[in-house]
Amino acid sequence: MSRYNFRETEVKWQALWESRGSFVAANDGPKPKYYVLEMFPYPSGRIHMGHVRNYTLGDVVARFMRARGYDVLHPMGWDAFGMPAENAAIENKVHPAKWTYANIDHMRTQLKAMGLSYDWSREFATCAPEYYRHEQKMFLDFLGAGLAYRKESWVNWDPVDQTVLANEQVIEGRGWRSGAPVERRRLSQWFLRITDFADDLLESLPALERWPDKVRTMQDKWIGRSEGARVFFRLVDAPSGASDAIEVFTTRPDTLFGASFVAIAVDHPLAALLASRDPKLAAFIAESGHLGTSEAAIETAEKRGYDTGLRATHPFVKGHVLPVYVANFVLMEYGSGAIFGCPAHDQRDLEFARKYSLAVLPVVRPKDQDDFAIADQAYEGDGVLFNSEFLNGLPVAEAKRAAIKRLEADRAGRGDTVYRLRDWGISRQRYWGCPIPVIHCPDCGIVPVPEKDLPVELPEDVSFDEPGNPLDKHPTWKHVACPTCGKRALRETDTFDTFFESSWYFARFCSPQAPQAFSQKAIRRWMPVDQYIGGVEHAVLHLLYSRFFTRALRRCGYEIPAEPFSGLLTQGMVCHETYRDAEGHWLFPEEVTRTEDGKAVTADGGAPVTVGRVEKMSKSRKNVVDPAAIIEAYGADTARLFMLSDSPPERDLEWSEAGVDGVWRYINRLWRLITETGIAAQGAPDRFSDADIALRRTIHKTIRAVTEDLEKFRFNRAVAHIRELTNALSDFAEKPHDAEGAWVLREGFEAIARLLAPLAPHLAEELWQRLGHSAVLVESPWPEADLDLVVDDIVTVAVQVNGKLRGQIELPRDAAREDAEKAALALPAVAKASEGKPPRKVIVVPNRVVNVVV
RNA sequence: GCCCGCUUGGCGGAACUGGUAGACGCAACGGACUUAAAAUCCGUUUCCCGCAAGGGAGUGCUGGUUCGAGUCCAGCAGCGGGCACCA
Numbered sequence: 038m039s040r041y042n043f044r045e046t047e048v049k050w051q052a053l054w055e056s057r058g059s060f061v062a063a064n065d066g067p068k069p070k071y072y073v074l075e076m077f078p079y080p081s082g083r084i085h086m087g088h089v090r091n092y093t094l095g096d097v098v099a100r101f102m103r104a105r106g107y108d109v110l111h112p113m114g115w116d117a118f119g120m121p122a123e124n125a126a127i128e129n130k131v132h133p134a135k136w137t138y139a140n141i142d143h144m145r146t147q148l149k150a151m152g153l154s155y156d157w158s159r160e161f162a163t164c165a166p167e168y169y170r171h172e173q174k175m176f177l178d179f180l181g182a183g184l185a186y187r188k189e190s191w192v193n194w195d196p197v198d199q200t201v202l203a204n205e206q207v208i209e210g211r212g213w214r215s216g217a218p219v220e221r222r223r224l225s226q227w228f229l230r231i232t233d234f235a236d237d238l239l240e241s242l243p244a245l246e247r248w249p250d251k252v253r254t255m256q257d258k259w260i261g262r263s264e265g266a267r268v269f270f271r272l273v274d275a276p277s278g279a280s281d282a283i284e285v286f287t288t289r290p291d292t293l294f295g296a297s298f299v300a301i302a303v304d305h306p307l308a309a310l311l312a313s314r315d316p317k318l319a320a321f322i323a324e325s326g327h328l329g330t331s332e333a334a335i336e337t338a339e340k341r342g343y344d345t346g347l348r349a350t351h352p353f354v355k356g357h358v359l360p361v362y363v364a365n366f367v368l369m370e371y372g373s374g375a376i377f378g379c380p381a382h383d384q385r386d387l388e389f390a391r392k393y394s395l396a397v398l399p400v401v402r403p404k405d406q407d408d409f410a411i412a413d414q415a416y417e418g419d420g421v422l423f424n425s426e427f428l429n430g431l432p433v434a435e436a437k438r439a440a441i442k443r444l445e446a447d448r449a450g451r452g453d454t455v456y457r458l459r460d461w462g463i464s465r466q467r468y469w470g471c472p473i474p475v476i477h478c479p480d481c482g483i484v485p486v487p488e489k490d491l492p493v494e495l496p497e498d499v500s501f502d503e504p505g506n507p508l509d510k511h512p513t514w515k516h517v518a519c520p521t522c523g524k525r526a527l528r529e530t531d532t533f534d535t536f537f538e539s540s541w542y543f544a545r546f547c548s549p550q551a552p553q554a555f556s557q558k559a560i561r562r563w564m565p566v567d568q569y570i571g572g573v574e575h576a577v578l579h580l581l582y583s584r585f586f587t588r589a590l591r592r593c594g595y596e597i598p599a600e601p602f603s604g605l606l607t608q609g610m611v612c613h614e615t616y617r618d619a620e621g622h623w624l625f626p627e628e629v630t631r632t633e634d635g636k637a638v639t640a641d642g643g644a645p646v647t648v649g650r651v652e653k654m655s656k657s658r659k660n661v662v663d664p665a666a667i668i669e670a671y672g673a674d675t676a677r678l679f680m681l682s683d684s685p686p687e688r689d690l691e692w693s694e695a696g697v698d699g700v701w702r703y704i705n706r707l708w709r710l711i712t713e714t715g716i717a718a719q720g721a722p723d724r725f726s727d728a729d730i731a732l733r734r735t736i737h738k739t740i741r742a743v744t745e746d747l748e749k750f751r752f753n754r755a756v757a758h759i760r761e762l763t764n765a766l767s768d769f770a771e772k773p774h775d776a777e778g779a780w781v782l783r784e785g786f787e788a789i790a791r792l793l794a795p796l797a798p799h800l801a802e803e804l805w806q807r808l809g810h811s812a813v814l815v816e817s818p819w820p821e822a823d824l825d826l827v828v829d830d831i832v833t834v835a836v837q838v839n840g841k842l843r844g845q846i847e848l849p850r851d852a853a854r855e856d857a858e859k860a861a862l863a864l865p866a867v868a869k870a871s872e873g874k875p876p877r878k879v880i881v882v883p884n885r886v887v888n889v890v891v
Numbered sequence: 892g893c894c895c896g897c898u899u900g901g902c903g904g905a906a907c908u909g910g911u912a913g914a915c916g917c918a919a920c921g922g923a924c925u926u927a928a929a930a931u932c933c934g935u936u937u938c939c940c941g942c943a944a945g946g947g948a949g950u951g952c953u954g955g956u957u958c959g960a961g962u963c964c965a966g967c968a969g970c971g972g973g974c975a976c977c978a
Contacts, residue, residue, distance in 0.1 A: 251972080254895060258974060265978085287978060300978095340976075366976040376978045384892090385976065457977060576973085683903045683916065691903070695917055703916090706931090753904070757915035764915090835911040840959040842911055880958050886910045890958050 041708035043672025047799040051152055059815050060099075060154040062110040064562060071107035072563045073099045074543055074602075076571030076579070079116045080140040080162075084147045086611040086654055086692060087572065089664045093680045094608055094752070095570045096153045100795035101747045103154070104819040110563050112546040113148065113155040115141050117164035118535045122469045126501045133469040134497070137164055147665060151673045152798050154815070159549045163538035168545065169471040170492030171554035172537055176474060177485050178593040184230045187483065190462065194222035199505040200466040201226075226464040227473060227531065231585045235260050235456045237599075238584055247568075247604035249687070252576040259577045261457025266290040266441045268450035270299050270349035270377065273358055276314075279307050283349055283361065286372030286455055290444065291436035292379040294425035295400035297390055299349045300342060300364035302374040308363045311345050318343055318363060325365040340366045340389055352449035353426065364389070372455050380415065387415040400424045401433060461582065463534045468499055468507040470532025478519035478526040487520050493528070506530055539579055540586035543569075543601055557596050566602045573607035580605070606750060609689040613660040615649035623659040626694075651691050662692055674797035675701045681752040681796055704800060707763055711786045711804050714770045722777040728769070729781045730826075735765045736785045737826040743792045744819070752796070759792050783808070791820045836861045837888040838870040846887070854881045861887035 054060065075095035078088055092113075099111035115137075122133035129136075141162055148155070161168055179185040193202040197215035201224065231238075239260045242253045265288035275281040283299055301308055303322045312319040321343040342362035351357040359377070366385065367376055380390035381399040390397055391413075401420040402409035409416075422428040427443065428436045444450030464473065472493040474486035486493055496514040499507040508514060508530040519526035541554070543566050548559035580602070587601050616624040618639060630640040637646040654661045667676050679700045684690040725733065739762040746755035766785040774782065787808055794801040794814050805814040829850055834857060836844045844866040848857055858879045861867060871891045880888040 251895065255973060258894070261974090261977070263977070285978080289978080364976095366978095368977070371977050378978085383978075385978085455977085457974090573972090685904080688904090693903085693917075696903080699917060702931095709931095754915085757905070760915055833911080837911085837959070840910095840957095845911070878958065880910095882910055882959095886959080888910080888958050 039709060039712065041672075041705050041800065041803075043674065043799065046803045047150070047152060047673055050799045050802045051149065053802075053813065054152075054154070054815055055157075057813065057816075059813070060109075060111065060156050061158055062112075062156045062563075063108045064559065066108055068106060068108040070110065070563055071102045071568075072110040072566045073102065073568045074112065074546070074566045074570070076569070076575065077114045077116050077539070077542060078144065079119055079121070080137055080144055081121055082140045082143065084144055084664055086662060086664055088148075089151065089676060090611050090680045090686075090690065091570060091572070091608055092148065092151065092153050093677045094606065094686050094750075095568075096151075096677075096798075097681065097747065097752060097795045098568055098570070098750070099154050100798060100815070101819070103815075104794065104817065106818065109154075110546070111155055112159040112549075113153070113157070114160050114542060114546065114549075115144075115162040115164075116535065116539050116542070117141065117162040118169075118470045118532075118538055120467065120469070123467060123501065126469075130501075132497070132499075134164065137162070137469075147668075150668055151677070154798075159546050161545065161549050163471075163542060164469070166492045166494050169538070171545070172471060172533070172541065173474040173486070173491050173493060174488065175541070175554065175590065175593070175595075176533075177488065177491075178595075179229060179589055180475075180485055182589075182593050184233065184589050184592065185227060186230065187225055187227050189223050189225050190228075191221050192224050192226065192462070194220045194224075196220055197504065201464065224464075226462050228460040228462050229585070229589070231461045231582075232456060232458055234585055234588045235262065235458050237588060238581065241584075241600065245600065245603070245605070248602075249573075249605065249607055252573065252580065252605060252607060255576045256581055259458060259581065262454060263288050263456075264454045265452075266437075266444060266450050267373065267453045268293070268352055268377065268444060270352065270359065270361075272361070273348040273350060276310060276347075279310050283307065283375050284373045285375045285377050286453065287377060289379065289382065289437070290440040290450070291422060291425075291428060291431075291433050292382045292400055293351075293353055293377070293440055294422075294428065295379040295381045295398045296351060296359060296377045297380055297396040297398065298342075298360050298362055298378040298386075298393075300362040300367050300376050300378060300389075302367040302369040303363055303365060304369045305363070305367075305374045308345075311347070311363070315345070318345065321363065340364070340385065340392070342389060342393060344393070352444060352447065360395070362393075370459070371457070381411045382415050382417055384415040384417070387411070387413070398424055400428075401436075461534075461585070463537055464531040465534055466506040466509070466530075467532050468495065468501075470535060471537060472508070473529045473531050473533060475529045476517055476519060476526045477529065478522060478524065480524060481519055481521045481526075484519055484521050484526070490520070508532070536579060536582050540582045541590070543583070544587075544597055554595070555597075560597055565598045565600055566604075568604040568606065569602040570606045570608060572610070576607065606686060608686050609684065610653040611692055612651045612689050613654050613662060613692045614651050615658050615660045617647045617649060619645060623657070625659045626662060653689075654692070667697065671697060671701050672799070674800045675704060678704070678756065678797050682756045683753055685753050686750055703760065703763070704797070706767070707789065708800070708804075710763065710767050710770060711789070712807055714782065714786075716779045716783045716786075719776070719780060722780055725777055725781065726775075728774075729777055732765060732769050732778075732781050732785065733823075734826050734829065735762060736781075736788050737822045740788055740792065740820050741822040741827050744822070747795065755792075756796065759789060759796075762789060762792075788820060790814065791817070832884045834861075834884065835886045836864055836867060837886060838867055839890060840888060841870070843867055843870045848884075850884060852883075854883070857881050857883075857887050861889060 073095055075091050099109050103109045117137050122137050125131060125136045126133045163169065176185055195202050195215055195217060197217040202219060239257060239262055242257055245253060265286060268285045268287060269282040270285060271282045283301060285299065303325045308322060312322050342364040345361050345363060347361040348358040349361050351359060367374065378386035378389060380387040380395065380397040382401055387397065397411050399409060399411050401416060401422055403418065403420045419433050422431050422436045428439055431439060441452040472495060474491060474493045476484045476486060478484050496511055499511055501507055515528040515530050517526055517528055544555045544560060544564060547563040548556040583601050587597050588599055590597055591599060613626060616629045616637065618624055624646060628640050629637050629646050632638055637648045638644060639646055652658060652660060664676060675697060679697050682700060683696065739758050742758045743755045746758065762785065766782060770782055790801045790804040790808065802814045831847050832850050834846050834848050835842055836846055844864045846860045848860060858881055867889055874891040876889045876891055878890040
């Protein structure tokens with residue numbers, strides 16, 4: 038029995054595609070363009086199953102669109118800066134660049150073995166000076182436009198590794214690598230003014246129609262716009278050195294008459310000032326500072342306040358003064374770091390008021406409810422104002438407007454909008470990143486590196502022997518002359534956050550060799566990305582940064598669309614069962630085997646194994662399967678087809694050995710069917726038997742169905758449809774058939790090869806060639822379904838009595854209602870189910886159903 | 892706590908805009924071939940009653956709309972995700 042030889046076949050076609058330049062994107066030409074992009078990988082060393090899934094999905098789209106007549110841009114590159122390279126340098130004494138480029142070489146080989154249709158001539162790595170020089174220029178442009186600035190701020194500081202960590206790199210309060218508790222430190226850092234674009238980023242979201250709602254909602258929430266008012270509470274006896282009023286942000290200016298206290302954050306400037314004269318307050322602040330920032334700590338933290346003794350005057354009520362507290366639940370980072378408390382209409386304020394015996398005055402009551410009082414639940418809903426002088430009788434929304442109007446008239450406040458979004462801190466105390474191109478001069482201050490001196494390249498001779506930033510410890514690199522005055526000055530030794538590189542790489546792919554960041558012609562030709570594919574974990578980070586970056590670049594005069602990605606597909610994770618031995622240590626799947634009765638045991642000793650949940654493949658849980666081993670054992674097409682088969686792309690996929698075996702068996706079944714059914718090419722027959730026509734209908738219906746499935750990224754259904762057709766062809770081939778039948782069979786085989794081309798491209802090419810074609814399938818157009826064959830002449834119509842299925846009838850397509858009704862009523866099953874009662878009504882849905890109502 | 896999504900056989904999943912639920916596959920079981928095994932092929936497989944013909948129930952739960960509901964509406968439960976002392 039012959040077997041499909043994927044080893045020879047896959048390399049053969051890969052070599053042929055490459056030699057023909059089949060995937061090189063045409064920068065001009067009459068065809069419409071289509072830019073499909075998968076999130077490029079960090080070169081960690083080897084590709085993992087998540088990559089295989091991601092790149093398979095993208096490749097199907099690329100190959101399908103190419104067959105449908107588009108000029109497709111489908112590039113691949115490397116997100117090559119990042120901490121793992123430095124960690125490798127520390128652990129293995131290998132230079133980050135060497136480690137990174139070796140990984141790239143290995144991963145490129147792995148990707149090529151998958152038969153992915155990339156235009157490799159556009160490949161680049163972001164750690165190359167030819168790449169990062171352009172983002173240094175962009176940074177200088179941002180600086181010039183006021184979009185980049187330096188400020189002191191709180192950061193996560195790892196005291197062992199001596200570096201700032203990103204929020205994602207802090208796990209349960211500890212550095213992900215060192216395990217040391219992370220400290221908060223105030224450091225001077227570079228920021229990008231993403232908040233400048235908060236409104237645009239938010240308001241453009243609804244127009245991203247081909248983005249998942251989930252991602253748009255996440256960005257919406259992340260930006261977190263709140264509309265309300267700033268209110269000034271004047272201090273009765275402002276201490277010297279303090280401003281004479283506390284500025285408060287509120288979304289409920291309508292409830293101002295219910296205010297009973299003002300609270301400021303522990304790190305509010307006024308709190309610091311007061312603490313310098315009040316040791317008890319200082320102690321309170323110090324104690325509050327020790328509260329963790331973890332979720333659990335916040336959840337259980339008691340809401341506590343310290344009465345400063347200061348009093349603030351109510352903006353509307355003359356002579357009414359409110360106590361000023363320092364409170365541990367007020368955030369300095371949000372709004373103005375101060376609130377007013379309205380206990381009747383805010384649950385947290387209510388709890389605070391009860392604790393410190395403050396007044397609870399309701400000012401909003403539900404409509405038509407006169408006897409309204411607050412017990413232990415604040416009323417946060419809509420209603421009508423009372424106890425509120427000029428606001429009395431107004432509904433909440435109107436009262437808000439009226440309150441703001443009065444505040445503005447009295448110069449006691451103004452309408453305002455605040456955002457949850459913070460400016461993007463981009464400084465990292467790391468070596469393996471893009472140097473920030475500025476120089477600190479003792480006389481001139483911060484001086485941008487002149488453009489002619491770009492790129493600022495990383496020095497190669499660095500030591501990782503001691504912790505800290507190797508750039509800062511380098512003997513000479515940072516010592517330079519000030520470009521302005523020529524005096525001794527210091528280079529910035531921080532590097533960019535690696536999200537900087539990935540915020541514009543999609544644009545660089547359009548013209549990767551351009552002397553400037555990108556050529557306008559290439560941008561006009563290819564941008565925006567028509568279909569972007571990647572993991573949902575970037576829903577906010579990378580996808581928001583990129584949307585910001587294009588906008589910032591436009592403000593600096595670059596020509597690029599504001600929205601970089603017009604379509605987005607977020608793929609699910611690749612998961613696997615987890616295993617532990619008796620001691621609770623994780624085991625790799627290959628260390629586990631099943632006994633005959635299905636029990637999991639260790640492969641070497643037969644010791645019992647606990648099978649855990651199906652979880653995302655991760656090294657720490659060892660529930661990983663190496664794609665290289667799968668491709669070696671089954672070939673790329675099997676791996677690809679498995680990735681596409683069972684689960685829809687956006688859902689999680691459980692990797693199973695049995696499923697892979699199933700795909701491999703299918704490939705061989707198909708291989709034998711087509712190569713062992715001897716059918717020579719011949720002219721089309723004039724007439725067909727009924728069986729022939731039935732098969733032809735199946736063939737053309739499949740072509741149409743698969744086309745629709747691929748258009749809508751329903752790859753699992755496309756595979757199912759192709760397998761159904763395979764089964765139909767197999768059944769037909771087993772029965773005796775004449776020359777006409779052989780012709781139809783051949784038509785079916787060709788359809789399978791062509792439909793399979795985007796999914797399992799090597800197998801498809803080989804089958805196509807075996808069917809006698811010399812043209813390369815990858816350069817052939819997509820098959821068209823014969824519409825006459827897609828529509829049935831005879832349809833099966835369901836017959837129901839009172840909505841219950843009682844039988845079926847065969848009718849000519851689009852038969853008259855009366856005929857359908859007559860045929861349905863003639864069924865014995867209908868008479869039986871009606872129990873002799875005459876029909877009260879008959880509903881006929883043409884070509885679908887007849888429902889007899891009795 | 893708030894917001895969003897999901898819930899269909901033993902499992903992954905199909906089911907067009909409300910119209911024959913369970914396509915396709917995995918697993919399991921039975922059989923053929925074989926000295927045997929692997930591979931391959933054929934068959935069964937939502938559950939219940941029945942030898943069968945056939946009948947009944949069934950898409951998380953409770954109701955509703957409709958000739959007809961997996962699909963629409965209301966309420967509830969469970970699971971997953973996002974955000975979280977956000978004023």
